[in-house]
Amino acid sequence: MQAGSEDDPCEEISLVGFNRHIGPIFLLAPEDDGTQRYVFTAREIHMNAAGTVHGGMLMSFMDVAMSKTARGASATSRLSTIALSCDFVSPARFGERIEARVRIRRRARSVVFLSGELVAEERTLLIGTGLWKVVPSA
Amino acid sequence: MSDLALPLTGFAPMALADPFEIHIGPVFEKGARGSRSFAIRIDERHVNRGGVLHGGMLATFADLALGAAVFDATDGAPSVTLAMQMQFLKSARAGDIVQVQPLLLRRTRAFLFVRGDFTVEDEAIFTAMSTWKLLDQGHIDGDSGTNS
Numbered sequence: 001m002q003a004g005s006e007d008d009p010c011e012e013i014s015l016v017g018f019n020r021h022i023g024p025i026f027l028l029a030p031e032d033d034g035t036q037r038y039v040f041t042a043r044e045i046h047m048n049a050a051g052t053v054h055g056g057m058l059m060s061f062m063d064v065a066m067s068k069t070a071r072g073a074s075a076t077s078r079l080s081t082i083a084l085s086c087d088f089v090s091p092a093r094f095g096e097r098i099e100a101r102v103r104i105r106r107r108a109r110s111v112v113f114l115s116g117e118l119v120a121e122e123r124t125l126l127i128g129t130g131l132w133k134v135v136p137s138a
Numbered sequence: 139m140s141d142l143a144l145p146l147t148g149f150a151p152m153a154l155a156d157p158f159e160i161h162i163g164p165v166f167e168k169g170a171r172g173s174r175s176f177a178i179r180i181d182e183r184h185v186n187r188g189g190v191l192h193g194g195m196l197a198t199f200a201d202l203a204l205g206a207a208v209f210d211a212t213d214g215a216p217s218v219t220l221a222m223q224m225q226f227l228k229s230a231r232a233g234d235i236v237q238v239q240p241l242l243l244r245r246t247r248a249f250l251f252v253r254g255d256f257t258v259e260d261e262a263i264f265t266a267m268s269t270w271k272l273l274d275q276g277h278i279d280g281d282s283g284t285n286s
Contacts, residue, residue: 018192021162021183045161054158055219056201060194067193081193085223 010039013068022046022060027068028099036069038100042092053092053125058118062086062128065100070112070132072104078135082111087127096120110134146235149177152206159202162195172210175239176203180232191230196256199236200224200266204252207240208270211250216273220249228263236263248272 014023022045028037040046040061048054063084070079092098102116111133118126145151149166159165162184166177176199178184184195201219208217230236236256243251249271256264 016187017185018183018195019186022194044157046158048156048158050216054156054198054201055222056162056194056198057158059197059201059222060192063192063194063197078188080190080229081226083223083225084193084197085221086197087221088219091218 013038014064018060019064022057025061025064031101033103035101035103036065038065038068038102040098042094042096042098044094047094051094053094053096053098055086055088058088058092058098058126059084059086059128061098061100062102062116062118062126062130065102066114066116066128066130066132069102069104069116070114070130070134072107079112080133080135081130082133083131085129089124089127092118092120092125098125146177146179149175152176154202156202158198162198165199165202167206169239173239174206174210175237176206177235177237180230180234180236182232185232189231191232191234191236193224193226196226196236196264197222197224197266199238200254200256200264200268203238204240204254204266204268205270207242207252207254208250211242211245212272217250217270218273220269220271222266222268224264224266226264228258228261230258230263234258 010026010028012024013027014020014025025040030036042053046053046057098120105113114130116128146166149168152165152167154160167174169175186192238254238256240254253267
């Protein structure tokens with residue numbers, strides 16, 4: 001199924017800059033436990049010469065998903081990535097619908113701890129942990 | 139952005155094969171094989187809503203540059219990224235030139251360990267540490283990791 005098609009309604013979150021350049025990336029409905037979900041479909045621009053999705057695209061998608069999740073309700077705060085770790089568990093292929101599942105593990109005053117994974121057809125592609133800095137708006 | 143066509147002093151455009159790298163490029167390089175430095179000029183495609191260089195762009199540049207160091211160290215043997223740990227030290231903006239000279243820390247029969255300290259005007263903005271696995275010939279498609 002094509003991400004963002006009429007059978008799969010969701011909101012596009014890749015509207016400007018780098019997100020737009022590598023998108024489209026869509027928001028999906030969260031899971032009951034609060035896990036936030038995002039999706040993109042691997043196109044030609046996302047690939048490497050070996051015929052799998054480029055690791056840079058997978059890390060970028062995880063960064064976007066964690067940023068959006070960390071922002072959460074505090075939409076007015078400025079957030080930025082402090083640290084991101086990614087383990088590449090299995091390759092992703094052209095045309096696959098790749099879903100990010102991200103969870104906030106702790107939201108402190110000035111930092112947010114996140115963990116997440118990328119999956120395609122229930123196959124784990126990438127496992128990530130992230131640390132985001134929160135700068136409260138004045 | 140007309141900046142895209144501008145050369146970088148001392149650097150030459152790097153030949154890119156991966157569609158995603160071409161999409162986010164150009165990337166520049168200088169130096170001899172095995173001790174190459176790499177550079178990108180940040181433009182409007184690389185930044186977020188606030189005009190700050192996107193973490194994903196740095197992650198992609200790191201995968202590309204550290205992968206090139208692995209390529210040099212192995213005479214182009216097929217390899218995949220197993221893991222990458224990144225720290226974002228300082229923000230960068232459109233017009234900034236980000237440089238790195240990757241450092242090969244150790245190579246074993248099957249694994250390589252590479253790190254890169256990325257700078258803008260000699261100030262550290264980002265660091266990446268990556269683990270790579272050399273693939274057995276003819277075993278590329280079935281192995282784990284992400285070819286790069």
